[in-house]
Amino acid sequence: MRSYGQFCPIARGSGLIAERWTPIILRNVLLGCRTFNEIAAGAPGLSRALLVRRLRELEHAGVVAVRPKPDGRGSYYLPTPAGRELWPVLQALGDWAERWMDVTAEDADPDLVVWSWCQSSLRRELLPERRVVVRFEFSADGSGSPGVPARVWLLLEQGRGEVCGFDPGFGDDLVVTVTDPLAFAGWHLGLLEWSTALKSGAIRVQGPRDLCRALPTWNSYPQTRARHRAEHRRAPGGPQPPPPEAVRPGSDAHRDAPWRTVPHTRTHSPAVPGFSGRLVTPRDADYDDVRAMWNGAVDRRPRYLARCLSPSDAAAAVRFAGERGLAVTVRGGGHGVAGNALCDDGLVVDLGPMKSVSVDPARRTATAGPGTLWGELDAATQAFGLAVTGGVVSHTGLSGLTLGGGLGWLMRRHGLTVDNLTRAELITADGRLLTADEHEEPELFWGLRGGGSGLGAVTSFTYRLHPVGPEVLAGPVLWPLEDAPAVLRRYRDHVASAPPEVATVVTLRRAPAAPFLPVELHRRPVCMITMLALAEGDAAERLLAPLRSIGRPLLDLVRRRPYAGLQSMTDAVVPAGWHYYWKSTGLRELSDPVIDTMTDHAARARSSRSYAILFHLGGAVAEADPAATAFAHRAVPHHLNVNAVWLPRQQESLGAPERAWARDFVAALAPYGEGVYVNFLDRDDRSRLPEAYGDRTHARLAELRRRLDPDGVFGTG
Numbered sequence: 001m002r003s004y005g006q007f008c009p010i011a012r013g014s015g016l017i018a019e020r021w022t023p024i025i026l027r028n029v030l031l032g033c034r035t036f037n038e039i040a041a042g043a044p045g046l047s048r049a050l051l052v053r054r055l056r057e058l059e060h061a062g063v064v065a066v067r068p069k070p071d072g073r074g075s076y077y078l079p080t081p082a083g084r085e086l087w088p089v090l091q092a093l094g095d096w097a098e099r100w101m102d103v104t105a106e107d108a109d110p111d112l113v114v115w116s117w118c119q120s121s122l123r124r125e126l127l128p129e130r131r132v133v134v135r136f137e138f139s140a141d142g143s144g145s146p147g148v149p150a151r152v153w154l155l156l157e158q159g160r161g162e163v164c165g166f167d168p169g170f171g172d173d174l175v176v177t178v179t180d181p182l183a184f185a186g187w188h189l190g191l192l193e194w195s196t197a198l199k200s201g202a203i204r205v206q207g208p209r210d211l212c213r214a215l216p217t218w219n220s221y222p223q224t225r226a227r228h229r230a231e232h233r234r235a236p237g238g239p240q241p242p243p244p245e246a247v248r249p250g251s252d253a254h255r256d257a258p259w260r261t262v263p264h265t266r267t268h269s270p271a272v273p274g275f276s277g278r279l280v281t282p283r284d285a286d287y288d289d290v291r292a293m294w295n296g297a298v299d300r301r302p303r304y305l306a307r308c309l310s311p312s313d314a315a316a317a318v319r320f321a322g323e324r325g326l327a328v329t330v331r332g333g334g335h336g337v338a339g340n341a342l343c344d345d346g347l348v349v350d351l352g353p354m355k356s357v358s359v360d361p362a363r364r365t366a367t368a369g370p371g372t373l374w375g376e377l378d379a380a381t382q383a384f385g386l387a388v389t390g391g392v393v394s395h396t397g398l399s400g401l402t403l404g405g406g407l408g409w410l411m412r413r414h415g416l417t418v419d420n421l422t423r424a425e426l427i428t429a430d431g432r433l434l435t436a437d438e439h440e441e442p443e444l445f446w447g448l449r450g451g452g453s454g455l456g457a458v459t460s461f462t463y464r465l466h467p468v469g470p471e472v473l474a475g476p477v478l479w480p481l482e483d484a485p486a487v488l489r490r491y492r493d494h495v496a497s498a499p500p501e502v503a504t505v506v507t508l509r510r511a512p513a514a515p516f517l518p519v520e521l522h523r524r525p526v527c528m529i530t531m532l533a534l535a536e537g538d539a540a541e542r543l544l545a546p547l548r549s550i551g552r553p554l555l556d557l558v559r560r561r562p563y564a565g566l567q568s569m570t571d572a573v574v575p576a577g578w579h580y581y582w583k584s585t586g587l588r589e590l591s592d593p594v595i596d597t598m599t600d601h602a603a604r605a606r607s608s609r610s611y612a613i614l615f616h617l618g619g620a621v622a623e624a625d626p627a628a629t630a631f632a633h634r635a636v637p638h639h640l641n642v643n644a645v646w647l648p649r650q651q652e653s654l655g656a657p658e659r660a661w662a663r664d665f666v667a668a669l670a671p672y673g674e675g676v677y678v679n680f681l682d683r684d685d686r687s688r689l690p691e692a693y694g695d696r697t698h699a700r701l702a703e704l705r706r707r708l709d710p711d712g713v714f715g716t717g
Helices: 009-017 022-030 036-041 048-060 087-100 110-120 181-188 194-200 209-218 221-232 311-323 374-382 398-404 442-448 481-495 537-548 563-567 592-602 648-668 686-693 695-708
Strands: 064-068 075-079 132-138 151-157 160-164 174-178 203-206 278-280 304-307 328-331 347-350 357-360 365-368 421-427 433-436 457-464 471-480 502-510 525-533 559-562 579-587 611-616 638-646
Touching: 009 022, 022 036, 022 048, 022 075, 022 087, 036 048, 036 075, 036 110, 048 064, 110 132, 110 151, 110 160, 110 181, 174 181, 174 209, 181 194, 181 203, 181 221, 194 203, 203 209, 304 311, 311 328, 311 347, 311 421, 311 457, 357 374, 365 374, 374 398, 374 563, 398 457, 421 442, 433 442, 442 695, 471 481, 471 537, 471 563, 481 502, 481 525, 481 537, 481 592, 502 537, 502 592, 525 537, 559 563, 579 648, 592 611, 592 648, 638 648, 686 695
Parallel strands: 132 174, 304 347, 328 347
Antiparallel strands: 064 075, 132 151, 151 160, 174 203, 278 304, 357 365, 365 457, 421 433, 421 457, 471 525, 471 559, 502 525, 502 611, 579 638, 611 638
């Protein structure tokens, strides 16, 4: 019988490195530990007997080479070329854990940070010529683990360092008090500036001023790690997509949304006449990968997924489904929370492979394929200093966001996405290709601008662009959540008369483990107002000054930054695969009871990933002709979206209570609500469609769907 290790290369590799403690031992060796004791010091809790066994296994596998010391007393353990190649594997594992696993104070071992500093990243050339003793004190409340010693000493002498669990007896030159181990570990990992940790009180240093200032410079790892992160940062779920301007329809360069890294193959399908894409069925090995959606809570099983490469493919797929009486749904980016782009036992017209962006800077227009993501469109338009309103997350697909209306950073100044849509091409239920604009199919053009799904498979969008960026004054300001009632009252008074050049988004939550936030704020309940000023120089500063001066912020990150950077700022905190459940409502006003209700309910979320986000509309949104598009409730100044979020493995423990939290949150605001944004409706909100549009618009859309699709070919998932 064949062994497990012979099954596949992954199994063979994991048979070695997946053993308990082996990755830690490898990490220590690759970080520069050479002796048995040095390796053991970096693996607290590992027995010496098990370490001996693991080192022998690594030596036998050719990953570690054992060489005798020159004095014959012991051995050196050195990584072989094969061992060094495992470093990116360990890095990838660490990156995955940062994204998918909670890190708490129990996981931050301060004395292990000191050990790593001493063993692998001590900048010997910067050490003082004289002996220096640094005493580290870890507060009992902050360490979080009774096994962590209250004190540890770092002895620096003759360009070398040694970590001592006892007082070396030379007197202390510096005393470092660590009250927050996560902040201390975050600094070591390059996630947090030393000065920020000092200002927050997470770290305190006592001693001569010159030594206090020099201390953090003796550790090279924070700078190295931060540089590595900047050079190797990846989009959520996979590599960054290629530059949109390099993508052409039907080329091999097209890619999926980051969570669907599925290979594309151009194969003729005899089962679908005229279809040159790929027809995926449950019999295909990659079926689950192809049907994956951004919202990991959506689990629907279509009979077919037609991976289209052109409008003719989409037409062929629609005709194929119509002939067989199959329900049809259309998927672009696959980012809709309700998962309406996917259906059970029907056919999905998957337009994800149809990526293209063509910018005409002279006419200030852009035409894009339905599989394009907003980050790709922004990259192409920002090359000319142009943009169109497009959400607040760059890995959102443009199809769904556009058809639902299109809230975004630019809406108060330049209108919704649909206000800037000038032309669309789509495949109807009978497989015809139609063009819709103000002159050709005007009723259809009205419905496509905010009417949501069900009118056809849109294969091309043309947008009006506006001068924006490439740099803007923008960023978040954070206050403690307990200050939110006072902060939001001041916020309400200011935005009521703010010019359309000012855009704001309020978020109530525990601060996420986002790369733009210092570690000491992670998980702290906060009120965060992210703001943007569409003006130049001092004028932009003056526009945002009243908001930035409210109360006593914990952190102000407003600065000049690329507009594309603002668009992608929160990408990492809403990755694909997590479980999401949304409840939403429009709000007529931010009265005191509304503010108190929001802050009270925001504090009740059990999941650290759940949050409430408040969009401020008005400006160009309210000034547009309400009869020109199917987007309703233009006069409603605020839209609240309550996001219950949890990890897949937390489905049993957090799924039900977080969904109940979201429902209760919005129900408590019912007396103050008006309408709902259709793109914020979740899979159990079908009955709220009339509320999203109002009776007259809802009836007009229903009539339009009956005319275009009398047999009901296009389902709603």
